[in-house]
Amino acid sequence: MPERNVSKSVIKRLPVYLRILDQLIQRRVDMVSSKELSNESGFTAEQIRKDLAYFGAFGTRGAGYNTVYLRERIIKIIGLDKKIDTVVIGAGNLGTALTRYNSAKNPYVNVTAAFDRDSRLVGKKIDNIEIFDIEEAPRYIGGQDIRVAIIAVPAAAAQEAADLVVKSGVRAILNFAPVKLHVPEGVHVHNADLTIELQSLIYYSSAEEERNERLKKETKDGKSDKSFPLE
Amino acid sequence: MPERNVSKSVIKRLPVYLRILDQLIQRRVDMVSSKELSNESGFTAEQIRKDLAYFGAFGTRGAGYNTVYLRERIIKIIGLDKKIDTVVIGAGNLGTALTRYNSAKNPYVNVTAAFDRDSRLVGKKIDNIEIFDIEEAPRYIGGQDIRVAIIAVPAAAAQEAADLVVKSGVRAILNFAPVKLHVPEGVHVHNADLTIELQSLIYYSSAEEERNERLKKETKDGKSDKSFPLE
DNA sequence: TAGATTGTTAATCGATTAACAATC
DNA sequence: TAGATTGTTAATCGATTAACAATC
Incomplete structure (x- = not known):
């Protein structure tokens, strides 16, 4: 091996x-x-x-x-020696941007279709990539043997979207929705929650002294009945 | 402490x-x-x-x-006890999506302005967020005391954008451009290269056996003069 | 009190760093 | 050959997991 x-x-x-x-x-x-x-x-x-x-x-x-x-x-x-076909689930702002971005900037990947459940979007195109009804996804994914899906739907719809694509044969999901997806063993999920990236960065945007200042102040304010063990 | x-x-x-x-x-x-x-x-x-x-x-x-x-x-x-003001550098597809996304989905963050060097975009708005000329960025960032910036410009322009915002007082950068940014000590950069997320996921989209198959075949093809030490 | 769940210490595991022999 | 840089082994470091006493 x-x-x-x-x-x-x-x-x-x-x-x-x-x-x-x-x-x-x-x-x-x-x-x-x-x-x-x-x-x-x-x-x-x-x-x-x-x-x-x-x-x-x-x-x-x-x-x-x-x-x-x-x-x-x-x-x-x-595994990028052949261009990998992917689909994007969710054709809102983020889904549209991801579709365009990967088409334009990712030479190793094809986005072959987008899906949405909003009938006003179905039939439209993102650049030259068609938006299909989400109901079409299983047939499409199964037929084209798609293994990788990008999920860019609202949090509340994400698990359902994941179940759908997994059932259709998807093995790997790039998840932009802010929820933990539950998937069967062997299916891989990477989370790319953009709000989380930004929030954890904010921790570092104030100098350490300021952070400590902030936390100390809180305890003195009397807003809190718990005290820090160290300090 | x-x-x-x-x-x-x-x-x-x-x-x-x-x-x-x-x-x-x-x-x-x-x-x-x-x-x-x-x-x-x-x-x-x-x-x-x-x-x-x-x-x-x-x-x-x-x-x-x-x-x-x-x-x-x-x-x-x-450090999210006060809403954090941020700016987005680059108002292309990705920058626009990030501006919208954070405004809509990130309750702890304000995007107060976007910047671009394309004069056709300057003066337009993303929802109600104005796009300014990139030249305005230092004055704006300094004046508003912005500490966090999101960079969504092409790879070739990213270092320049980083230098600009750092000079203006930014302490933390969320970088979507596919390059390593060189910043002074004390400035924090998180990379959120979307193509990389997707590519590393693809590794897992084929079963292990397939991967090994693929790699073995390559060595037998004679395309390679190096052999695997194990196998 | 008994049951539950935290907070914390100790043990394990894994990943990074350092060092250097192999070799082009 | 001498200089450079890889490939690999050993040492260190850090993070996760396990275990359990503290305590609500």
């Missing part, structure tokens, strides 16, 4: 390497060292070498990695 | 707890156990208790957590 179960953290970094390699290849650079990949990615050179080593020995000692060859290997590893 | 430096993984989970508490409060539930939070979040109950314990003892043994009280503490911890 070429690989044992490689950790999620490793897999999440592979597309970053791929993106950098694509950029290097476009600039006609043909060799790259782990050090240079480190500069572009923000991961350490050691980590990059270790990540790649899970899948084989792709470099040349003393010289680095051939960009074209390494790119080829990575797209094979991820 | 109320908290030592708490790890990023912990901070990333806090908004998830917050979202669940908001939902519970809306349903007029007033107590919740770590077990129930676990069901809704997908994190283990032990982990949830430990996460919260970094900041204090917010629960009642035998009873669980008061939803309203715990929510109050979490929004204080993250």
Whole structure:
């Protein structure tokens, strides 16, 4: 077996390497060292070498990695050697943006259809991608053998959407709805809740001293009957 | 000091707890156990208790957590007790969607302005949020004391956009552009590259056996002069 | 009180970092 | 060959899980 179960953290970094390699290849650079990949990615050179080593020995000692060859290997590893067909469930603002964005910016993915339950949207197109009624989804997904779906419906509709696509054969879901999806074993869900990303970032937007100030003040305000054990 | 430096993984989970508490409060539930939070979040109950314990003892043994009280503490911890003003840099498809999405779905955040360098967009509005010329950004961000910016410009323009907002006082950036941003110490960047999310998910969309099959075939094809050490 | 559930300490697990031999 | 950089093993670090005493 070429690989044992490689950790999620490793897999999440592979597309970053791929993106950098694509950029290097476009600039006609043909060799790259782990050090240079480190500069572009923000991961350490050691980590990059270790990540790649899970899948084989792709470099040349003393010289680095051939960009074209390494790119080829990575797209094979991820499974991007053929363009992947996906569908977007939900053709509201976010669904529309995701459909357009992936069509325009993601060279390894095709969005082949969008679905919505709003009959006013059905039949319309996002660029040249048609919006179908959500009822059509199982037949479409089954027929086209779609394995990957993007869910961009409101929270209340997300579980239903997930059940629908899973039943139709989808193996992996990129979920933009702010709920935990319950799916059968073997189906993978990545959450991309944009409000959560932003909120956790806000924690870091005030300096540490300010944060502590804020929290201390709260306890003194008498709004709280619990006190901090440390302090 | 109320908290030592708490790890990023912990901070990333806090908004998830917050979202669940908001939902519970809306349903007029007033107590919740770590077990129930676990069901809704997908994190283990032990982990949830430990996460919260970094900041204090917010629960009642035998009873669980008061939803309203715990929510109050979490929004204080993250720094969401006042609505946070943010700006969106880039008013293309993605920038527009993010502006709308955060206005509509993120109760803790205000998007107060969008910026673009395309003069055809300047002066227009996204819902009721005005699009200004990017040149106006420093004055606006400085004047309004904006600390958080969302970058949704093309890769080639992203570093320049980052430099601009950082110079103007921004402390935290949510970056949707597919490049690593170089920022001074103390400025926080979260990357939300949507193509990368989708690509790493694709790895899991084919069953393990298929993946191995694919990789084996490649080596036998003779396209490669390197062989896998294992197998 | 008895039952339930937190808060916290200890044990385990996994991921990152450091170091260096292999080798181009 | 000498210099450079990989691939890999060992050491460290950090995060998660397990266990349980505290206590409502």
